[in-house]
């Protein structure tokens with residue numbers, strides 16, 4: 001099999017991985033090839049509207065494990081392929097020099113043993129960094145159950161490491177990924193977290209200290225493969241953010257695999273559910289929301305029709321209207337249609353002048369959503385709707401189309 | 417009414433500084449844009465190559481204290497095409513130095529709003545240049561060069577120059593654009609006159625691998641051509657090799673062809 005064919009098989013195999021972020025820390029650029037920037041760059045977009053930022057491939061799709069939701073599983077009758085380290089190194093460098101990519105995201109099925117596989121991945125990263133002075137972005141997947149020593153080596157070469165949690169609850173994992181141990185997966189996260197933090201402290205002391213995965217760690221969770229609710233998913237995500245200092249949790253809507261296990265749903269999970277989870281995740285991390293405010297035992301699923309902040313506001317109309325000229329930052333964050341950046345602009349602007357509706361329009365605030373919830377310096381006719389029964393309908397997006405379009409963006413920005 | 421011809425940021429600075437020194441209010445002066453004229457001259461002259469000074473190192477206007485932020489905005493807005501930009505910049509400069517030192521905070525002010533929109537457009541264009549410029553390897557007698565031809569909407573060479581220099585310091589490259597070009601010879605980054613698309617080198621073999629890879633990423637369950645075109649507008653497709661695969665991918669989906677299977681990973 002030639003490299004082009006391998007690229008097709010092992011690139012196609014990695015495409016469901018949701019994480020495309022390539023942003024990291026700024027790397028010094030004395031000599032060598034490449035740089036990383038705080039913002040990261042999407043060099044292309046697939047016909048499904050997703051960002052192409054990294055050469056995202058599997059080292060191999062051979063696997064000794066048998067996770068039910070995965071086409072690479074041992075029992076799956078698919079075409080198998082395997083790269084060599086030299087091939088991956090060459091592809092990365094050649095693509096990088098032509099400005100196709102920001103770097104490499106290398107993952108893999110499990111060959112022989114978790115440690116053997118992890119050694120292959122770290123070897124690719126080592127060659128890139130040591131032999132080719134490559135300074136672009138490298139994201140390595142930590143192979144489940146690999147040793148602590150190998151994690152230590154991987155973090156030395158990689159910008160980011162990710163250990164996949166895979167499914168929302170330990171029971172889900174036991175059911176669909178019998179070879180995997182939730183306890184060992186989280187132990188790996190803990191190990192990475194500890195090393196990232198101690199390396200960060202060391203770098204603060206002396207800039208010559210050896211960094212460890214300076215762009216931190218992320219994880220991915222498949223949603224909709226099991227009946228676990230959005231409440232289960234968000235509770236797990238919030239716990240992981242808190243306990244292991246994750247930079248991102250990626251949500252990946254389950255889509256059926258060929259020769260699927262009868263335990264799995266036959267239809268793909270609606271993308272809009274994935275989108276709502278990203279929005280909720282964003283609210284948890286940047287808008288000061290708690291999981292219990294977005295979902296509850298009585299209503300464990302997010303509303304598919306409304307964004308979660310809007311849904312929260314409709315349930316808490318007594319907290320509104322909010323006066324844009326007086327409210328605290330945290331109160332403004334909770335107004336539907338007001339993003340963190342616009343709140344900052346409002347706070348600066350109102351030091352100089354009273355804010356009217358027209359100013360909000362100029363700031364490109366989504367007035368259709370925000371207007372019924374705010375008091376401005378001038379008369380706001382939409383306020384009358386705040387207590388009306390029609391409010392939920394009038395603030396909904398007009399077309400379904402719009403929501404699908406938003407979906408492709410939410411992985412990148414998560415912005416509301 | 418005084419009239420001055422202005423074509424680039426340096427010239428605007430010189431003129432603005434002189435006007436400010438003489439206390440000429442914005443209503444009494446017209447700074448006309450000569451970019452189009454200058455383009456024609458540039459094409460005529462073979463030379464016209466200068467070393468790039470990174471925008472960050474521009475010294476503040478000495479005798480007047482203006483916020484660094486204003487100079488950053490002005491440096492970016494200078495690359496825009498709107499002929500009114502020089503006058504608006506001077507008006508804001510005047511206000512900054514005549515009783516409204518915080519005018520940039522008033523983002524809903526007409527002039528400030530205008531500048532911010534222009535700044536946003538030029539920045540986005542610079543970002544797209546960093547994203548979409550595609551280099552091809554050219555074998556020269558004395559070794560390899562990497563050459564890209566890209567069509568931005570504005571003049572972004574000064575904004576993107578340091579980025580490409582830092583990223584591709586280890587080899588020689590040229591980024592050709594219609595109005596200007598950047599050239600890195602591993603020593604100095606230079607900015608020179610632009611060229612047309614005929615200067616694009618022929619494709620190299622790695623491009624074929626890239627197209628195969630791109631095609632393999634397609635997930636027919638999620639096709640969203642509208643979303644894609646919003647992110648990667650069709651006007652750039654001419655220089656993006658991977659877009660050759662798009663039409664057949666979308667057509668294949670309609671015809672029910674299932675591309676190679678996707679998988680989870682370890």
Ligand code: SF4
Nearest residue numbers: 063067070073681682
């Ligand atoms: S270990 Fe990874 S590649 Fe192997 S079957 Fe499980 S999910 Fe698939």
